[in-house]
Amino acid sequence: MVTTHSHPQYDGDDPLMLAPVCSIFRRFLHDQGLKFTSERAHILDTVLTKTEVFEAEQLLNEMRSSDQKVSKATIYRTLKHLVECQIIEEVLLDPRQTHYQTCIGRPPTGHLMCVESGKIVEFPLEEIRELVNRICDEHGFQHVGHRLVIQGISPEAAQQDRDEAS
Amino acid sequence: MVTTHSHPQYDGDDPLMLAPVCSIFRRFLHDQGLKFTSERAHILDTVLTKTEVFEAEQLLNEMRSSDQKVSKATIYRTLKHLVECQIIEEVLLDPRQTHYQTCIGRPPTGHLMCVESGKIVEFPLEEIRELVNRICDEHGFQHVGHRLVIQGISPEAAQQDRDEAS
DNA sequence: ATCGATGCAAAAACTTTGCATCGGT
DNA sequence: ACCGATGCAAAGTTTTTGCATCGAT
Numbered sequence: 001m002v003t004t005h006s007h008p009q010y011d012g013d014d015p016l017m018l019a020p021v022c023s024i025f026r027r028f029l030h031d032q033g034l035k036f037t038s039e040r041a042h043i044l045d046t047v048l049t050k051t052e053v054f055e056a057e058q059l060l061n062e063m064r065s066s067d068q069k070v071s072k073a074t075i076y077r078t079l080k081h082l083v084e085c086q087i088i089e090e091v092l093l094d095p096r097q098t099h100y101q102t103c104i105g106r107p108p109t110g111h112l113m114c115v116e117s118g119k120i121v122e123f124p125l126e127e128i129r130e131l132v133n134r135i136c137d138e139h140g141f142q143h144v145g146h147r148l149v150i151q152g153i154s155p156e157a158a159q160q161d162r163d164e165a166s
Numbered sequence: 167m168v169t170t171h172s173h174p175q176y177d178g179d180d181p182l183m184l185a186p187v188c189s190i191f192r193r194f195l196h197d198q199g200l201k202f203t204s205e206r207a208h209i210l211d212t213v214l215t216k217t218e219v220f221e222a223e224q225l226l227n228e229m230r231s232s233d234q235k236v237s238k239a240t241i242y243r244t245l246k247h248l249v250e251c252q253i254i255e256e257v258l259l260d261p262r263q264t265h266y267q268t269c270i271g272r273p274p275t276g277h278l279m280c281v282e283s284g285k286i287v288e289f290p291l292e293e294i295r296e297l298v299n300r301i302c303d304e305h306g307f308q309h310v311g312h313r314l315v316i317q318g319i320s321p322e323a324a325q326q327d328r329d330e331a332s
Numbered sequence: 333a334t335c336g337a338t339g340c341a342a343a344a345a346c347t348t349t350g351c352a353t354c355g356g357t
Numbered sequence: 358a359c360c361g362a363t364g365c366a367a368a369g370t371t372t373t374t375g376c377a378t379c380g381a382t
Contacts, residue, residue: 035336035381056372071339076372090261092315096347097371098261112301115310123301128294132316135278135289141318144281148314149258150298152307201356201361222347237364242347262372263346337380344373354363 021048021087021104028085042068043078044087053091053099053111053120093120093149110148116157187214187253187270194251208234209244210253219257219265219277219286259286259315276314282323 025044026036046063047054060075079100082088091099093113109122125148136143153161191210192202212229213220226241245266248254257265259279275288291314302309319327 033336037337037381039338069339073340073373074338077337092258092261095256095258095261095264110301112305112307114307121305121307123304127297128314131293132314135276135316136318138289139278139287140321141278141280141287141316142324144317144319146314146316148294148298148312150301150307150312151310152302153310155306158308199361203356203362205363235364239348239365240363243362334382335380336382338378340376342373342375344371346370346372348367348369350367351365352363354361356361357359 024104025082025085025087029081034081039070039074040078040081043070043075044082047082047088047100047102050102052122053093053101055097055099089145091149092147108146110150112150112152114154114157115151116153116161119154119156190270191248191251191253195247200247205236205240206244206247209236209241210248213248213254213266213268216268218288219259219267221263221265255311255313257315258313274312276316278316278318280320280323281317282319282327285320285322 022041022044025040029036029040042063043059046059046068056072056075056079059079060070060072063070063075079088083090083100087102087104088100089103091101091111093099093111108125110125110128112121112123113119125146128146128148132146133143135141188207188210191206195202195206208229209225212225212234222238222241222245225245226236226238229236229241245254249256249266253268253270254266255269257267257277259265259277274291276291276294278287278289279285291312294312294314298312299309301307
């Protein structure tokens with residue numbers, strides 16, 4: 001059987017749940033002999049406002065326009081730690097840029113992506129859990145994570161294609 | 167003609183399947199008003215020897231060391247066409263580099279990847295087809311493709327971790 | 333007072349593009 | 358002959374790194 005880690009439930013609607021995630025990150029950093037700085041706190045804060053997939057650059061712009069100044073380098077360095085700490089995960093929608101998403105306290109999701117418009121729809125991923133576990137077992141792998149990305153054409157894009165064809 | 171070499175990895179049952187792939191590409195190019203050049207033929211040839219995931223740079227090195235000279239730019243330009251033509255697909259294992267794999271004439275596979283060693287194991291993907299179709303239907307998407315990547319720790323890497331810990 | 337963290341700019345890694353020339357059709 | 362394709366090098370993107378200084382513990 002594959003190990004599952006449980007984290008306190010994080011609810012985007014409830015600001016009080018921010019503290020636990022922050023503590024988790026703090027403990028993680030402390031355990032590694034790393035420091036909890038105000039920059040890291042601000043980045044985590046901004047990350048936790050994200051309900052959808054986001055990019056490093058986005059984070060940087062948002063933080064700058066809300067007068068919290070952080071360098072690009074620190075953003076990248078901190079995102080790495082947040083991934084290791086399993087607060088966020090890399091989504092891999094596009095080979096040319098890393099996309100991130102909060103994963104702590106939320107059930108795993110797959111991503112349905114429109115190849116024409118870039119629109120992304122999330123969907124629950126429970127159903128493949130059994131398959132994933134079996135594949136891992138068959139090859140003696142210890143499960144770390146999994147991602148399902150479906151590429152398609154959204155109804156809107158299909159309609160637009162039809163309009164343009166006529 | 168470049169497409170008459172034997173490619174044990176790809177042909178499996180029928181070496182004659184190579185010609186059809188070449189024709190498919192040719193027709194694809196023709197239909198777009200593009201040209202079937204000897205560079206493109208060589209690249210397709212080399213691509214079809216690949217049984218596993220590969221990178222653009224790898225292709226370039228292999229072609230150079232086997233006296234076929236192609237530029238990096240042409241490799242990238244041709245890979246794009248091969249993706250569009252659905253002879254190969256992008257695999258998205260790593261956000262820092264595009265990985266490709268031949269997909270024409272093979273059943274779709276998922277990828278089990280060791281996060282420590284980078285080892286990759288493929289597995290058949292039929293089982294999630296129904297789920298994928300259902301998700302597409304539910305959102306009115308027209309299916310284009312899908313990929314499942316499982317990340318884990320391979321038995322070898324796990325053993326090595328234990329060795330290092332002691 | 334330690335180290336690790338930060339910011340900046342430079343570098344790195346991968347991919348794309350401009351342009352003169354070549355070559356399929 | 359036309360117009361897309363090629364090679365080269367330069368440019369573009371995203372991410373990483375070196376280094377002097379700052380700041381958490």
